[in-house]
Amino acid sequence: MKARLSVALATLFALIVSALTVMPAAYAATGFYVSGGRLYEANGAEFVMRGVSHAHTWYANRTGSFAGIKSLGANTVRVVLSSGDRWTRNDAADVANVIDLCRQNRLICVLEVHDTTGYGEQAGAITLARAVDYWLSIASVLAGQEQYIIVNIGNEPYGNQNYGTWAADTSDAIRRLRAAGFDHTIMVDAPNWGQDWAFTMRDNAQSVFDSDPDRNTLFSIHMYGVFDTAGEVTDYLGRFRSAGLPIVVGEFGHDHSDGNPDEDTIMAYSQANGIGYIGWSWSGNGGGVEYLDMVTDFDAGRLTSWGQRIFNGANGIGQTAREATVYGGVGPTGSPTSGPTTSPTIPPTGFPTSSPTTPPPGPGTCVATYSITNQWPGGFQAEVRVTAGGAPISGWTVSWTYGDGQTISQSWNAAVTTSGAAVTARNLGYNGALGVGASTSFGFLGAWTSGNSIPTVRCVATA
Incomplete structure (x- = not known):
């Protein structure tokens, strides 16, 4: 009897240890973590990104953009930074100010190094290892911000050539950041200019995820011309969901020089499956893709057609965004907040704002x-x-x-x-x-x- 009891107790102890072992390491930290293919805040509230990119490194004086992005309902802003290798370096003081602007405007801040764009094909592009050097150089202003920021190691880190080492290089970059004490959720972009048409990220995502000691890596796919049909969009995102791996659409647009992406499916499928999305981009585009501006001249009151679509359209930001609970937004157990926390203008007193309630419609109506x-x-x-x-x-x-x-x-x-x-x-x-x-x-x-x-x-x- 004592022997059987000892075996039972030993089995129970093993199960407890096993349960504790599989808990995400980042959960014990102070910020975002991933579990079961989804992103969570430190308090366990699921967080689904609904945001846009802002080209801060090229328009560092446009600090009012953060308030403008928030006013249209976003809960996330992806901020373009430079290591100094291709554009003017964003130093620690500047990045600290960016984080402060995100927090002032109740936005989750995804910080990305843009100098890696198209490495192996684009002249001057830097390696992921070089991007890690940049993150380590500004580590002091990132520490303690795990509840507010996500580190996107490098934008579109390979072009369409020499991308075979993406998995190994990405895993090495993650391990270096962890060894240096980074407890943040780390976002990694796909190769092939972010679009992964060769499925390098898709087919190696599990091994890269497993290489992270914290199991706190978020994968980012950029959807432009490669994703011009509903089938391509749903198949790619669906495979990550089925595998229990965390995925976000880190960039997408309504049109592009390489083809016409299916933004309607991107947004609808993301909403139906709890997948985050970040549109490109707020304002200031050039080089023939000016049509990707969401607002004209960084003015939140001058939405373009793309801006109208992503902010106000079906499954758009204004309709689906939920503010992070770290800022007071209500999590999944309560009535969620959505859209801007304040309105820039309020209808004058006495003006009705909504038509009267109508009885529920009958069949076929x-x-x-x-x-x-x-x-x-x-x-x-x-x-x-x-x-x-x-x-x-x-x-x-x-x-x-x-x-x-x-x-x-x-x-x-x-x-x-x-x-x-x-x-x-x-x-x-x-x-x-x-x-x-x-x-x-x-x-x-x-x-x-x-x-x-x-x-x-x-x-x-x-x-």
Whole structure:
């Protein structure tokens, strides 16, 4: 009997030790950690990145961009830095200021070294080992910031040539950072200019993850022309999800010189599967890709069509972002916060901001709710949310008539036409089909003079 009890106790002890052993090492630290293919804050709240990149190293004086990015609802900003090898070095003092700006604006800060871009193909590009030298040189301002920053070792660290050593070089870089005391979540970019068309990162991700003593590595895929179909997007991201490996879309756009990426699937699949995404980029693009600017001249009030799509479109940042709990955002057990924490302008007292509540629709029908989301003298921004009834629908048409002479100047996520005061909005190809009780939204900018009353809206569904 004593022997059997001893064996039982020994077995129980082994199980306890085993359970403790497999807990993520980073969980015991003070910042972000990954587990089961997902990213968590130190308190155990899951965090899904919804953000954009900002080219700080080339526009270091545009510090107001952090507030602008936050005002449109982002919870993350990916900040371009330089080691000094290709562009002006961002020293420790500058990086400390960047981190402070992120914290002031309640943003999680992904810091990346851009000098590695296209190594092996791009003249002047540096190795991942050289990027690690940079991180070690500014370690003093990164220490203690594990709750607020993620270290993206190097942007697109290989081009389309000589990328066969990506796995070994990435593992070596991670181990050097860990040996130097870095307890941060480490993000690693794919080769092939970030797009991994040869599947080098995909096929070696497990071994790279296992090489991290903290098991706290996050993989980043950049999605441009290589990912121009829904199948390519879902297959790539799905393989990481199935393998239990953490993945984020670290860059993507709505168009590119190498092809037209399927941004609708990127955003929809990411939202459905709890995958983070970071769009490229806030403002200041050149070299023929100026169309990737989200705002004009770094002005949050001047959204481009790409900016409208990523911030205000279906599965966009404004609709899906949740602020990090370290800043007071509510985690998955509570009512999540979303969008900007403050509004730059508030509708004047007495102006209604939303159409009256409508009874739930019946089968094969839809209901639309019109809301004013922002208003200023002479102008406004509005959103219309369309919700399917008791049966799936394949399309919708929303109509209303303005009573105060309002006009519409720009719209997104719907085909909007006007005839005098009458307005008609029809779904686009990607947001017409809605399941039972499912919703989508479209938005627009408009002008008003004497008043801006909420019109009565009508929704007609296509079965």
